[in-house]
Amino acid sequence: MQNDSLFSLFGLAEGTLRVSIFLAAFAVMALAEWMLPKRERVQPKGRRWLTNWGIVILDSILTRLIMPILPIGVALYASAHQWGLFNWLAVPNWLGLIVGFLLLDFAIWLQHLLSHVVPIFWRLHKVHHVDRDIDVSTALRFHPIEILLSLVYKIVWVLVFGMPAIAVFVFEVVLNAAALFNHANVNLPERVDKILRLVIVTPDMHRVHHSDVPRETHSNYGFNLSIWDRVFGTYVAQPEKGHLGMTVGLSPYQDEKPAQFVWSLLLPFRKRRAAPSKG
Template sequence: MIELLVQSTHWQLLLTALAFVALAGVETLFPLSGDRRHRARRWFANAALFLMGFGAVFMASPLILKGAAWVQGALHFPPLTGLGLPAWLLVVVSFLLIDLLAYLSHALFHGAPWLWRLHRAHHSDTVVDASTGVRHHPLESLAGAALQLMVFAVLGVPLLVVLAYGLITTLWQFVTHAEVRLPETIDRALRLVVVTPGMHRVHHSVRMDEGNSNFGMVLSIWDRLFGTYRRRPAAERAGMALGVEGADRAPSLTMLLTDPLRP
Protein backbone atom coordinates (compact mmCIF):
# COMPACT_ATOMS: atom_id res chain seq x y z
CA MET A 1 0.00 0.00 0.00
CA ILE A 2 2.81 2.42 0.89
CA GLU A 3 4.61 1.58 -2.37
CA LEU A 4 1.43 2.35 -4.31
CA LEU A 5 1.09 5.63 -2.45
CA VAL A 6 4.67 6.61 -3.31
CA GLN A 7 4.11 5.84 -7.01
CA SER A 8 0.90 7.88 -6.96
CA THR A 9 2.65 10.90 -5.45
CA HIS A 10 5.25 10.81 -8.24
CA TRP A 11 2.49 10.90 -10.85
CA GLN A 12 0.63 13.61 -8.95
CA LEU A 13 3.71 15.85 -8.84
CA LEU A 14 4.32 15.33 -12.57
CA LEU A 15 0.68 16.01 -13.47
CA THR A 16 0.64 19.10 -11.25
CA ALA A 17 3.68 20.56 -13.02
CA LEU A 18 2.40 19.74 -16.53
CA ALA A 19 -1.13 20.98 -15.82
CA PHE A 20 0.10 24.24 -14.37
CA VAL A 21 2.41 24.94 -17.33
CA ALA A 22 -0.40 24.14 -19.78
CA LEU A 23 -3.05 26.27 -18.04
CA ALA A 24 -0.63 29.15 -17.43
CA GLY A 25 0.00 29.18 -21.18
CA VAL A 26 -3.72 29.17 -21.97
CA GLU A 27 -4.32 31.99 -19.46
CA THR A 28 -1.63 34.06 -21.15
CA LEU A 29 -3.16 33.54 -24.60
CA PHE A 30 -6.82 33.91 -23.60
CA PRO A 31 -6.88 36.04 -20.42
CA LEU A 32 -10.10 36.84 -18.59
CA SER A 33 -9.05 40.05 -16.88
CA GLY A 34 -5.46 40.59 -17.99
CA ASP A 35 -4.39 41.43 -14.40
CA ARG A 36 -0.77 40.31 -14.17
CA ARG A 37 0.34 42.44 -11.22
CA HIS A 38 2.41 40.65 -8.55
CA ARG A 39 2.13 37.41 -10.55
CA ALA A 40 5.70 36.23 -9.83
CA ARG A 41 5.28 36.79 -6.09
CA ARG A 42 1.87 35.09 -6.04
CA TRP A 43 3.08 32.10 -8.02
CA PHE A 44 6.08 31.67 -5.73
CA ALA A 45 3.92 31.82 -2.58
CA ASN A 46 1.23 29.52 -4.02
CA ALA A 47 3.78 26.96 -5.24
CA ALA A 48 5.59 27.03 -1.90
CA LEU A 49 2.34 26.39 -0.02
CA PHE A 50 1.59 23.46 -2.31
CA LEU A 51 5.02 21.87 -1.86
CA MET A 52 4.87 22.26 1.92
CA GLY A 53 1.39 20.79 2.08
CA PHE A 54 2.26 17.98 -0.31
CA GLY A 55 5.34 17.13 1.74
CA ALA A 56 3.41 17.23 5.02
CA VAL A 57 0.71 14.87 3.71
CA PHE A 58 3.31 12.53 2.20
CA MET A 59 5.29 12.33 5.45
CA ALA A 60 2.16 11.82 7.55
CA SER A 61 0.51 9.31 5.18
CA PRO A 62 1.79 6.13 6.91
CA LEU A 63 0.45 7.38 10.25
CA ILE A 64 -2.84 8.51 8.71
CA LEU A 65 -3.30 5.14 6.99
CA LYS A 66 -2.61 3.29 10.25
CA GLY A 67 -5.12 5.48 12.04
CA ALA A 68 -7.68 4.93 9.29
CA ALA A 69 -7.20 1.16 9.47
CA TRP A 70 -7.69 1.27 13.26
CA VAL A 71 -10.91 3.29 12.92
CA GLN A 72 -12.18 0.90 10.26
CA GLY A 73 -11.48 -2.10 12.48
CA ALA A 74 -13.06 -0.52 15.54
CA LEU A 75 -16.32 0.47 13.83
CA HIS A 76 -16.81 -2.72 11.77
CA PHE A 77 -18.69 -0.72 9.14
CA PRO A 78 -19.62 -2.90 6.13
CA PRO A 79 -17.16 -1.87 3.38
CA LEU A 80 -18.22 -1.07 -0.16
CA THR A 81 -15.79 -3.69 -1.41
CA GLY A 82 -17.71 -6.33 0.53
CA LEU A 83 -21.11 -5.66 -1.07
CA GLY A 84 -20.43 -7.86 -4.08
CA LEU A 85 -20.98 -5.09 -6.62
CA PRO A 86 -19.73 -5.55 -10.21
CA ALA A 87 -16.36 -3.86 -10.68
CA TRP A 88 -17.73 -1.09 -12.91
CA LEU A 89 -20.56 -0.29 -10.50
CA LEU A 90 -18.16 -0.28 -7.54
CA VAL A 91 -15.99 2.27 -9.34
CA VAL A 92 -18.97 4.49 -10.24
CA VAL A 93 -20.46 4.35 -6.73
CA SER A 94 -17.05 4.97 -5.15
CA PHE A 95 -16.37 7.96 -7.42
CA LEU A 96 -19.76 9.52 -6.62
CA LEU A 97 -19.25 8.90 -2.92
CA ILE A 98 -15.77 10.42 -2.91
CA ASP A 99 -16.94 13.49 -4.81
CA LEU A 100 -19.89 13.91 -2.42
CA LEU A 101 -17.52 13.69 0.55
CA ALA A 102 -15.23 16.26 -1.12
CA TYR A 103 -18.25 18.58 -1.45
CA LEU A 104 -19.23 18.07 2.21
CA SER A 105 -15.63 18.51 3.36
CA HIS A 106 -15.35 21.77 1.42
CA ALA A 107 -18.59 23.04 2.95
CA LEU A 108 -17.30 22.05 6.40
CA PHE A 109 -14.11 24.06 5.90
CA HIS A 110 -16.33 27.07 5.21
CA GLY A 111 -18.78 26.41 8.03
CA ALA A 112 -16.49 25.60 10.97
CA PRO A 113 -14.67 28.78 12.12
CA TRP A 114 -11.39 27.01 13.01
CA LEU A 115 -11.34 25.18 9.68
CA TRP A 116 -12.19 28.37 7.81
CA ARG A 117 -9.04 29.95 9.27
CA LEU A 118 -7.03 27.23 7.55
CA HIS A 119 -9.00 27.48 4.30
CA ARG A 120 -8.95 31.29 4.24
CA ALA A 121 -5.46 31.39 2.70
CA HIS A 122 -6.91 29.78 -0.42
CA HIS A 123 -9.71 32.36 -0.69
CA SER A 124 -7.49 35.35 0.06
CA ASP A 125 -6.08 35.25 -3.49
CA THR A 126 -7.48 38.36 -5.16
CA VAL A 127 -6.52 37.20 -8.67
CA VAL A 128 -7.82 33.69 -9.24
CA ASP A 129 -5.75 31.76 -11.79
CA ALA A 130 -4.31 28.28 -12.23
CA SER A 131 -1.89 28.74 -9.33
CA THR A 132 -4.80 29.41 -6.96
CA GLY A 133 -5.75 25.75 -7.36
CA VAL A 134 -2.75 24.70 -5.25
CA ARG A 135 -2.86 27.64 -2.82
CA HIS A 136 -3.75 25.79 0.38
CA HIS A 137 -2.29 26.18 3.82
CA PRO A 138 -0.18 23.09 4.72
CA LEU A 139 -2.32 22.49 7.82
CA GLU A 140 -5.45 22.55 5.65
CA SER A 141 -3.89 19.98 3.31
CA LEU A 142 -2.98 17.79 6.28
CA ALA A 143 -6.36 18.10 8.00
CA GLY A 144 -8.28 17.50 4.77
CA ALA A 145 -6.24 14.42 3.86
CA ALA A 146 -6.61 12.92 7.34
CA LEU A 147 -10.36 13.56 7.47
CA GLN A 148 -11.07 12.14 4.04
CA LEU A 149 -8.83 9.08 4.39
CA MET A 150 -10.48 8.25 7.72
CA VAL A 151 -13.93 8.40 6.12
CA PHE A 152 -12.80 6.44 3.05
CA ALA A 153 -11.37 3.72 5.30
CA VAL A 154 -14.56 3.46 7.34
CA LEU A 155 -16.68 3.18 4.17
CA GLY A 156 -14.26 0.72 2.58
CA VAL A 157 -13.72 2.75 -0.61
CA PRO A 158 -11.13 0.99 -2.84
CA LEU A 159 -7.72 2.65 -2.49
CA LEU A 160 -7.14 2.56 -6.26
CA VAL A 161 -10.30 4.63 -6.83
CA VAL A 162 -9.23 7.09 -4.12
CA LEU A 163 -5.83 7.52 -5.77
CA ALA A 164 -7.39 7.84 -9.24
CA TYR A 165 -9.78 10.50 -7.94
CA GLY A 166 -6.80 12.33 -6.44
CA LEU A 167 -5.10 12.42 -9.84
CA ILE A 168 -8.31 13.64 -11.51
CA THR A 169 -8.77 16.46 -9.01
CA THR A 170 -5.09 17.39 -9.41
CA LEU A 171 -5.90 18.25 -13.03
CA TRP A 172 -9.40 19.61 -12.44
CA GLN A 173 -8.34 22.10 -9.76
CA PHE A 174 -6.29 23.92 -12.41
CA VAL A 175 -9.20 23.92 -14.85
CA THR A 176 -11.75 25.29 -12.35
CA HIS A 177 -9.41 28.05 -11.18
CA ALA A 178 -8.08 28.95 -14.62
CA GLU A 179 -8.38 32.61 -15.55
CA VAL A 180 -9.70 31.93 -19.02
CA ARG A 181 -12.60 33.20 -21.11
CA LEU A 182 -14.74 30.20 -22.10
CA PRO A 183 -17.69 30.83 -24.42
CA GLU A 184 -20.69 31.16 -22.13
CA THR A 185 -22.71 28.57 -24.02
CA ILE A 186 -19.96 25.97 -23.45
CA ASP A 187 -19.47 26.91 -19.80
CA ARG A 188 -23.22 26.80 -19.15
CA ALA A 189 -23.61 23.40 -20.85
CA LEU A 190 -20.65 21.86 -19.03
CA ARG A 191 -21.72 23.11 -15.62
CA LEU A 192 -24.86 21.00 -15.85
CA VAL A 193 -22.55 18.09 -14.98
CA VAL A 194 -19.14 19.36 -13.87
CA VAL A 195 -17.70 22.38 -12.08
CA THR A 196 -16.46 24.93 -14.63
CA PRO A 197 -14.20 28.00 -14.33
CA GLY A 198 -17.26 30.25 -14.57
CA MET A 199 -19.09 28.38 -11.82
CA HIS A 200 -16.12 28.19 -9.47
CA ARG A 201 -15.17 31.85 -9.98
CA VAL A 202 -18.40 32.81 -8.19
CA HIS A 203 -17.21 30.72 -5.22
CA HIS A 204 -14.18 33.03 -4.93
CA SER A 205 -16.31 36.17 -4.75
CA VAL A 206 -15.45 38.61 -1.97
CA ARG A 207 -19.17 38.54 -1.13
CA MET A 208 -19.54 35.71 1.35
CA ASP A 209 -23.09 34.91 0.27
CA GLU A 210 -21.48 33.88 -3.01
CA GLY A 211 -18.27 32.57 -1.42
CA ASN A 212 -20.38 30.14 0.62
CA SER A 213 -21.76 28.52 -2.51
CA ASN A 214 -20.60 26.28 -5.38
CA PHE A 215 -18.64 23.90 -3.14
CA GLY A 216 -18.41 21.11 -5.74
CA MET A 217 -15.02 19.63 -6.57
CA VAL A 218 -15.59 17.79 -9.87
CA LEU A 219 -19.35 17.29 -10.26
CA SER A 220 -21.79 20.19 -10.02
CA ILE A 221 -24.76 18.01 -9.10
CA TRP A 222 -24.22 18.27 -5.33
CA ASP A 223 -24.58 22.05 -5.31
CA ARG A 224 -27.80 21.78 -7.27
CA LEU A 225 -29.07 18.96 -5.06
CA PHE A 226 -28.32 20.71 -1.75
CA GLY A 227 -29.27 24.22 -2.86
CA THR A 228 -25.80 25.79 -2.76
CA TYR A 229 -25.56 26.55 -6.47
CA ARG A 230 -25.13 30.22 -7.41
CA ARG A 231 -24.51 31.80 -10.80
CA ARG A 232 -23.56 35.18 -12.21
CA PRO A 233 -23.82 36.30 -15.84
CA ALA A 234 -20.56 36.07 -17.76
CA ALA A 235 -20.42 39.87 -18.17
CA GLU A 236 -20.31 40.28 -14.38
CA ARG A 237 -17.83 37.49 -13.62
CA ALA A 238 -14.90 39.07 -15.47
CA GLY A 239 -14.85 42.14 -13.26
CA MET A 240 -16.19 40.78 -9.98
CA ALA A 241 -14.21 41.39 -6.79
CA LEU A 242 -12.42 38.25 -5.62
CA GLY A 243 -10.75 37.20 -2.39
CA VAL A 244 -11.45 37.92 1.27
CA GLU A 245 -12.43 41.33 2.56
CA GLY A 246 -9.28 43.25 3.52
CA ALA A 247 -6.87 40.68 2.03
CA ASP A 248 -3.46 41.82 0.79
CA ARG A 249 -3.14 41.64 -3.01
CA ALA A 250 0.30 40.01 -2.80
CA PRO A 251 0.91 38.65 0.71
CA SER A 252 4.29 37.16 1.54
CA LEU A 253 4.67 33.45 2.20
CA THR A 254 5.14 34.21 5.90
CA MET A 255 1.85 36.12 5.98
CA LEU A 256 0.02 33.20 4.35
CA LEU A 257 1.53 30.68 6.77
CA THR A 258 0.55 32.74 9.81
CA ASP A 259 -2.91 33.64 8.46
CA PRO A 260 -4.72 31.04 10.65
CA LEU A 261 -3.52 32.99 13.71
CA ARG A 262 -5.41 36.07 12.51
CA PRO A 263 -8.97 36.48 13.92
Protein backbone atom coordinates in the same frame (compact mmCIF):
# COMPACT_ATOMS: atom_id res chain seq x y z
CA MET B 1 -14.17 -7.34 -2.42
CA GLN B 2 -11.33 -8.71 -4.53
CA ASN B 3 -7.84 -7.24 -4.29
CA ASP B 4 -7.33 -4.18 -6.44
CA SER B 5 -5.49 -5.99 -9.23
CA LEU B 6 -6.19 -3.20 -11.70
CA PHE B 7 -4.61 -0.68 -9.37
CA SER B 8 -1.53 -2.90 -8.95
CA LEU B 9 -0.71 -2.19 -12.60
CA PHE B 10 0.55 1.18 -11.45
CA GLY B 11 2.88 -0.47 -8.92
CA LEU B 12 5.36 1.79 -7.22
CA ALA B 13 4.90 4.42 -9.95
CA GLU B 14 1.61 5.64 -8.46
CA GLY B 15 3.13 8.72 -6.83
CA THR B 16 5.22 9.57 -9.88
CA LEU B 17 2.20 9.16 -12.14
CA ARG B 18 0.04 11.45 -10.01
CA VAL B 19 2.71 14.16 -9.88
CA SER B 20 3.33 13.89 -13.63
CA ILE B 21 -0.37 14.30 -14.44
CA PHE B 22 -0.61 17.21 -12.01
CA LEU B 23 2.36 19.04 -13.53
CA ALA B 24 1.10 18.42 -17.06
CA ALA B 25 -2.36 19.75 -16.15
CA PHE B 26 -0.82 22.81 -14.51
CA ALA B 27 1.27 23.52 -17.60
CA VAL B 28 -1.74 23.16 -19.92
CA MET B 29 -3.91 25.50 -17.83
CA ALA B 30 -1.09 28.04 -17.41
CA LEU B 31 -0.69 28.10 -21.19
CA ALA B 32 -4.45 28.48 -21.63
CA GLU B 33 -4.46 31.43 -19.21
CA TRP B 34 -1.69 33.10 -21.19
CA MET B 35 -3.51 32.58 -24.49
CA LEU B 36 -7.10 33.28 -23.36
CA PRO B 37 -7.12 35.27 -20.10
CA LYS B 38 -10.48 36.17 -18.56
CA ARG B 39 -9.48 38.93 -16.12
CA GLU B 40 -6.60 41.32 -15.70
CA ARG B 41 -4.41 40.66 -12.67
CA VAL B 42 -4.43 43.04 -9.70
CA GLN B 43 -1.18 41.73 -8.20
CA PRO B 44 2.18 40.84 -9.80
CA LYS B 45 2.14 37.25 -11.00
CA GLY B 46 5.69 36.42 -9.92
CA ARG B 47 5.32 36.94 -6.20
CA ARG B 48 1.88 35.34 -6.03
CA TRP B 49 3.05 32.25 -7.87
CA LEU B 50 6.17 32.00 -5.71
CA THR B 51 4.00 32.14 -2.58
CA ASN B 52 1.38 29.71 -3.86
CA TRP B 53 3.99 27.21 -5.07
CA GLY B 54 5.85 27.60 -1.78
CA ILE B 55 2.70 26.69 0.12
CA VAL B 56 2.01 23.55 -1.91
CA ILE B 57 5.64 22.41 -1.65
CA LEU B 58 5.48 22.86 2.14
CA ASP B 59 2.17 20.96 2.13
CA SER B 60 3.78 18.05 0.27
CA ILE B 61 6.80 17.88 2.58
CA LEU B 62 4.75 17.98 5.78
CA THR B 63 2.28 15.45 4.42
CA ARG B 64 5.05 12.95 3.70
CA LEU B 65 6.66 13.53 7.11
CA ILE B 66 3.53 13.52 9.27
CA MET B 67 1.17 11.25 7.31
CA PRO B 68 3.23 8.93 5.10
CA ILE B 69 0.23 6.60 4.71
CA LEU B 70 -2.06 8.31 2.18
CA PRO B 71 -5.68 7.40 1.31
CA ILE B 72 -4.55 5.09 -1.51
CA GLY B 73 -2.40 3.07 0.88
CA VAL B 74 -5.27 2.92 3.36
CA ALA B 75 -7.58 1.67 0.61
CA LEU B 76 -5.14 -1.14 -0.24
CA TYR B 77 -4.88 -2.07 3.44
CA ALA B 78 -8.67 -2.05 3.85
CA SER B 79 -9.05 -4.29 0.81
CA ALA B 80 -6.44 -6.75 2.07
CA HIS B 81 -8.15 -6.97 5.47
CA GLN B 82 -11.72 -6.82 4.16
CA TRP B 83 -12.61 -3.63 6.00
CA GLY B 84 -15.44 -1.33 5.02
CA LEU B 85 -18.92 -1.57 3.55
CA PHE B 86 -17.89 -2.33 -0.05
CA ASN B 87 -15.72 -5.24 1.10
CA TRP B 88 -18.39 -6.65 3.40
CA LEU B 89 -20.94 -6.56 0.57
CA ALA B 90 -18.42 -7.96 -1.94
CA VAL B 91 -19.07 -5.05 -4.30
CA PRO B 92 -17.30 -5.68 -7.64
CA ASN B 93 -14.41 -3.35 -8.40
CA TRP B 94 -16.11 -1.69 -11.39
CA LEU B 95 -19.09 -0.72 -9.22
CA GLY B 96 -16.80 0.27 -6.36
CA LEU B 97 -14.93 2.55 -8.75
CA ILE B 98 -18.08 4.38 -9.84
CA VAL B 99 -19.79 4.61 -6.44
CA GLY B 100 -16.52 5.29 -4.64
CA PHE B 101 -15.72 8.16 -7.00
CA LEU B 102 -19.16 9.72 -6.46
CA LEU B 103 -18.96 9.29 -2.68
CA LEU B 104 -15.53 10.89 -2.52
CA ASP B 105 -16.69 13.78 -4.67
CA PHE B 106 -19.63 14.37 -2.34
CA ALA B 107 -17.31 14.05 0.65
CA ILE B 108 -15.05 16.81 -0.67
CA TRP B 109 -18.07 19.01 -1.42
CA LEU B 110 -19.28 18.50 2.16
CA GLN B 111 -15.83 19.17 3.57
CA HIS B 112 -15.64 22.40 1.58
CA LEU B 113 -19.01 23.53 2.89
CA LEU B 114 -17.95 22.75 6.47
CA SER B 115 -14.75 24.74 5.98
CA HIS B 116 -16.95 27.79 5.41
CA VAL B 117 -19.53 27.33 8.18
CA VAL B 118 -17.34 26.04 11.03
CA PRO B 119 -15.31 29.01 12.35
CA ILE B 120 -12.13 27.10 13.24
CA PHE B 121 -12.03 25.51 9.78
CA TRP B 122 -12.76 28.86 8.12
CA ARG B 123 -9.69 30.37 9.80
CA LEU B 124 -7.60 27.81 7.90
CA HIS B 125 -9.57 27.87 4.66
CA LYS B 126 -9.55 31.62 4.23
CA VAL B 127 -5.82 31.33 3.38
CA HIS B 128 -7.14 30.04 0.07
CA HIS B 129 -9.74 32.79 -0.25
CA VAL B 130 -7.59 35.84 0.45
CA ASP B 131 -5.74 35.40 -2.86
CA ARG B 132 -6.64 38.60 -4.71
CA ASP B 133 -6.35 37.01 -8.13
CA ILE B 134 -7.76 33.66 -9.09
CA ASP B 135 -5.73 31.60 -11.51
CA VAL B 136 -4.28 28.10 -11.81
CA SER B 137 -1.84 28.77 -8.94
CA THR B 138 -4.74 29.48 -6.54
CA ALA B 139 -5.53 25.75 -6.67
CA LEU B 140 -2.20 25.17 -4.88
CA ARG B 141 -2.93 27.55 -2.02
CA PHE B 142 -4.22 25.59 0.98
CA HIS B 143 -2.83 25.88 4.50
CA PRO B 144 -0.78 22.81 5.56
CA ILE B 145 -3.03 22.15 8.56
CA GLU B 146 -6.09 22.15 6.30
CA ILE B 147 -4.36 19.69 3.96
CA LEU B 148 -3.52 17.35 6.85
CA LEU B 149 -7.08 17.50 8.19
CA SER B 150 -8.38 16.84 4.69
CA LEU B 151 -6.25 13.70 4.45
CA VAL B 152 -7.60 12.39 7.75
CA TYR B 153 -11.14 13.16 6.58
CA LYS B 154 -10.67 11.28 3.29
CA ILE B 155 -9.06 8.33 5.07
CA VAL B 156 -12.14 7.99 7.28
CA TRP B 157 -14.41 7.86 4.22
CA VAL B 158 -12.13 5.31 2.54
CA LEU B 159 -12.10 3.07 5.62
CA VAL B 160 -15.83 3.28 6.34
CA PHE B 161 -16.79 2.34 2.79
CA GLY B 162 -13.79 0.15 1.96
CA MET B 163 -13.33 1.94 -1.35
CA PRO B 164 -11.08 0.21 -3.89
CA ALA B 165 -7.69 1.84 -4.30
CA ILE B 166 -8.29 2.38 -8.02
CA ALA B 167 -11.31 4.55 -7.14
CA VAL B 168 -9.22 6.62 -4.73
CA PHE B 169 -6.41 6.95 -7.28
CA VAL B 170 -8.72 8.02 -10.11
CA PHE B 171 -10.55 10.44 -7.85
CA GLU B 172 -7.33 12.09 -6.62
CA VAL B 173 -6.02 12.52 -10.16
CA VAL B 174 -9.33 13.90 -11.47
CA LEU B 175 -9.81 16.16 -8.45
CA ASN B 176 -6.35 17.71 -8.83
CA ALA B 177 -6.84 18.30 -12.54
CA ALA B 178 -10.36 19.66 -12.00
CA ALA B 179 -9.15 22.11 -9.34
CA LEU B 180 -6.45 23.40 -11.70
CA PHE B 181 -9.05 23.76 -14.45
CA ASN B 182 -11.76 25.53 -12.48
CA HIS B 183 -9.37 27.96 -10.79
CA ALA B 184 -7.80 28.92 -14.12
CA ASN B 185 -8.14 32.47 -15.40
CA VAL B 186 -9.45 31.22 -18.74
CA ASN B 187 -12.06 32.86 -20.94
CA LEU B 188 -14.28 29.99 -22.08
CA PRO B 189 -16.99 30.73 -24.66
CA GLU B 190 -20.34 31.21 -22.92
CA ARG B 191 -21.94 28.33 -24.83
CA VAL B 192 -19.14 25.95 -23.86
CA ASP B 193 -19.37 27.04 -20.24
CA LYS B 194 -23.13 26.42 -20.13
CA ILE B 195 -22.73 22.89 -21.47
CA LEU B 196 -19.77 21.95 -19.28
CA ARG B 197 -21.25 23.23 -16.04
CA LEU B 198 -24.18 20.86 -16.42
CA VAL B 199 -21.71 18.18 -15.32
CA ILE B 200 -18.48 19.74 -14.03
CA VAL B 201 -17.42 22.92 -12.27
CA THR B 202 -16.13 25.47 -14.79
CA PRO B 203 -13.80 28.44 -14.20
CA ASP B 204 -16.74 30.88 -14.41
CA MET B 205 -18.77 28.83 -11.95
CA HIS B 206 -15.96 28.54 -9.42
CA ARG B 207 -14.85 32.16 -9.81
CA VAL B 208 -18.16 33.16 -8.20
CA HIS B 209 -16.98 31.30 -5.09
CA HIS B 210 -13.94 33.61 -4.87
CA SER B 211 -16.03 36.80 -4.90
CA ASP B 212 -15.83 39.18 -1.93
CA VAL B 213 -19.65 39.26 -1.77
CA PRO B 214 -20.54 36.92 1.16
CA ARG B 215 -23.54 35.31 -0.58
CA GLU B 216 -21.24 34.36 -3.45
CA THR B 217 -18.25 33.39 -1.29
CA HIS B 218 -20.46 30.86 0.47
CA SER B 219 -21.76 29.18 -2.67
CA ASN B 220 -20.54 26.82 -5.42
CA TYR B 221 -18.57 24.51 -3.16
CA GLY B 222 -17.94 21.86 -5.81
CA PHE B 223 -14.44 21.20 -7.10
CA ASN B 224 -15.33 18.57 -9.69
CA LEU B 225 -18.98 17.63 -10.26
CA SER B 226 -21.50 20.49 -10.27
CA ILE B 227 -24.48 18.39 -9.18
CA TRP B 228 -24.04 18.76 -5.42
CA ASP B 229 -24.48 22.55 -5.38
CA ARG B 230 -27.61 22.24 -7.48
CA VAL B 231 -29.10 19.51 -5.30
CA PHE B 232 -28.37 21.24 -1.98
CA GLY B 233 -29.26 24.77 -3.07
CA THR B 234 -25.79 26.32 -2.87
CA TYR B 235 -25.50 27.09 -6.58
CA VAL B 236 -25.06 30.67 -7.79
CA ALA B 237 -24.84 31.00 -11.56
CA GLN B 238 -23.06 34.34 -11.97
CA PRO B 239 -21.53 37.08 -9.79
CA GLU B 240 -23.80 40.08 -9.33
CA LYS B 241 -21.04 42.48 -10.47
CA GLY B 242 -20.05 40.34 -13.45
CA HIS B 243 -16.82 38.42 -13.89
CA LEU B 244 -14.87 41.49 -14.95
CA GLY B 245 -16.36 43.80 -12.33
CA MET B 246 -16.26 41.49 -9.30
CA THR B 247 -13.61 41.75 -6.60
CA VAL B 248 -11.69 38.54 -5.94
CA GLY B 249 -10.62 37.75 -2.38
CA LEU B 250 -11.99 38.83 0.99
CA SER B 251 -12.85 42.46 1.73
CA PRO B 252 -10.60 42.94 4.80
CA TYR B 253 -7.54 41.72 2.88
CA GLN B 254 -7.47 43.87 -0.24
CA ASP B 255 -3.79 44.77 0.11
CA GLU B 256 -0.41 43.27 -0.75
CA LYS B 257 -0.20 40.88 2.21
CA PRO B 258 -1.97 37.86 0.66
CA ALA B 259 0.93 37.55 -1.79
CA GLN B 260 3.39 37.09 1.10
CA PHE B 261 4.39 33.54 2.02
CA VAL B 262 4.94 33.88 5.78
CA TRP B 263 1.93 36.19 6.23
CA SER B 264 -0.30 33.63 4.49
CA LEU B 265 0.89 30.77 6.72
CA LEU B 266 0.32 32.84 9.88
CA LEU B 267 -3.08 34.18 8.82
CA PRO B 268 -5.18 31.57 10.70
CA PHE B 269 -3.47 32.55 13.95
CA ARG B 270 -3.95 36.29 13.60
CA LYS B 271 -6.74 38.34 15.15
CA ARG B 272 -9.96 37.76 13.24
CA ARG B 273 -10.73 40.28 10.54
CA ALA B 274 -13.22 38.15 8.59
CA ALA B 275 -15.66 35.49 9.71
CA PRO B 276 -17.91 33.16 7.76
CA SER B 277 -21.24 34.81 7.06
CA LYS B 278 -24.15 33.93 4.87
CA GLY B 279 -25.14 37.58 4.53
